[in-house]
Amino acid sequence: MSDALRIRTGEFGRVALLDMDRSLVRHAHPHCHVLLKVDGADTGFLVGDSVAKLTDEQAVLVNAWTPHAYVHVPDAPRTMILALYIEPAWLGRFRDNWVAARWAGFFAHNGGQITPQIRKLAIGLASSMVHAPIAIAEHERLLGDLMIAVIERFTEWRSIGTSLREAAEVQSVDWRVRKAIDLIRASPGEINTIERLSDAAGMSRANFFRVFEGSTGVPPRVFLNVVRLEQAVHISTSTDMSFGELSDRLGFSSQGHFTRFFRDHTGVAPSQFRSTVRIGDIAEAFRL
Numbered sequence: 001m002s003d004a005l006r007i008r009t010g011e012f013g014r015v016a017l018l019d020m021d022r023s024l025v026r027h028a029h030p031h032c033h034v035l036l037k038v039d040g041a042d043t044g045f046l047v048g049d050s051v052a053k054l055t056d057e058q059a060v061l062v063n064a065w066t067p068h069a070y071v072h073v074p075d076a077p078r079t080m081i082l083a084l085y086i087e088p089a090w091l092g093r094f095r096d097n098w099v100a101a102r103w104a105g106f107f108a109h110n111g112g113q114i115t116p117q118i119r120k121l122a123i124g125l126a127s128s129m130v131h132a133p134i135a136i137a138e139h140e141r142l143l144g145d146l147m148i149a150v151i152e153r154f155t156e157w158r159s160i161g162t163s164l165r166e167a168a169e170v171q172s173v174d175w176r177v178r179k180a181i182d183l184i185r186a187s188p189g190e191i192n193t194i195e196r197l198s199d200a201a202g203m204s205r206a207n208f209f210r211v212f213e214g215s216t217g218v219p220p221r222v223f224l225n226v227v228r229l230e231q232a233v234h235i236s237t238s239t240d241m242s243f244g245e246l247s248d249r250l251g252f253s254s255q256g257h258f259t260r261f262f263r264d265h266t267g268v269a270p271s272q273f274r275s276t277v278r279i280g281d282i283a284e285a286f287r288l
Contacts, residue, residue, distance in 0.1 A: 002267040004276045005080075006129040008139055009237060013087040015143060017126050018267050021078040024070040025264045028218050028226050031085040032101035033062035034150055036114070036122040041077040045070050045110075052111035054081070059114050061107040061154055064088070065217045065226075070267075082126050086147060094148060100160045101151075104217055112154050121146040133279055176201040177215040180208070181223070188227045189251030194220050229265050232258075236270050237277045243270055 003019040013031050017038070026046075035045065035054055042055040047068040052060040062068050072079075092099035100106055114122075125142040128135055151157055173181075180197040191197060197220055198208035212220045228250050235246055247258035262270045 004268040004272055006133065006279065007273065007276045008129065009277055010140065011087065012090045012140065012143060013085045016083045017129055018081045018083055019078050020070065020081055020267055021072060022267065023072045024267055026067050026069040026222070027229070027265050028065050028067050028222055029085055030064055030226060030230065032064060032088055032091065032106065034084040034086070035060040035062070036082045038080040038082050038123060038126045040079040043072070043079045047110035050110060054079070056119070057113055058111055059118070059150070060111050062110065063104050063106050064102050065104065067218055067222055082122050084147070091147065091151070094144070095157065097160045098151060098157065107154055108156070115149065115153060118146065118149045118153065121149060173215045174211050176203055177212050180212065180220065184224050184227050188224060188231060189249050191224055192251060225265070229262070232262060232270065233273070236274045
């Protein structure tokens with residue numbers, strides 16, 4: 001059983017220190033996603049159609065909305081992973097054009113060799129989260145330094161544009177797909193079949209799949225699951241809603257189905273995710 005040792009959430013997105021010994025299904029995130037090994041066995045992630053190695057010297061880099069999966073080798077040792085899910089808008093506070101982290105192609109490759117500085121910052125952040133859980137300001141400073149080092153190492157950030165790229169992104173999404181996306185975001189729990197989305201878009205099922213993936217980079221089911229997961233994370237960590245009620249709201253047939261979905265996407269059950277996040281919430285209260 002995988003464990004979430006620490007999870008921090010904030011305007012930056014979220015940071016999770018995970019002790020992994022089980023696979024994760026193919027999924028995606030609306031974040032700039034960086035995976036760094038802290039301890040344990042070397043491993044890897046399937047990013048798109050290729051495997052990216054995760055070792056002491058290699059990071060895994062996943063662009064927003066890029067499908068990826070973690071395939072744990074049965075009986076292999078556990079791997080402690082620092083998983084960063086970073087909001088592009090937060091990155092824009094460092095440099096304006098870093099909001100381009102919301103687009104495909106921000107990272108040109110799905111992995112690369114880290115510098116000693118990146119390794120030191122990753123280990124320092126993980127250690128501080130474990131041993132100094134109330135040092136919230138230190139966590140956020142280390143995270144900022146870490147993301148600056150990662151982006152300067154792995155992107156052509158000096159040549160990334162902003163307004164033209166954003167305009168191109170907006171224009172690239174078919175208006176019929178936008179209708180389906182609006183429906184997903186408004187009520188993901190009411191989408192019980194993909195046919196409901198293709199009907200709302202006024203398209204055949206086959207054509208809808210083709211145009212949707214061409215516009216977003218992911219199939220409609222993956223997009224729906226991203227929205228369901230992000231809403232589950234937000235509601236479970238910011239409210240006391242029961243998991244039974246949350247399961248119903250997000251359209252799962254049973255709480256057990258919801259728990260499996262959450263675990264298959266994050267590595268841990270929603271109850272552990274909530275309790276681990278609240279370690280950080282208690283720390284924040286002490287700081288205040």
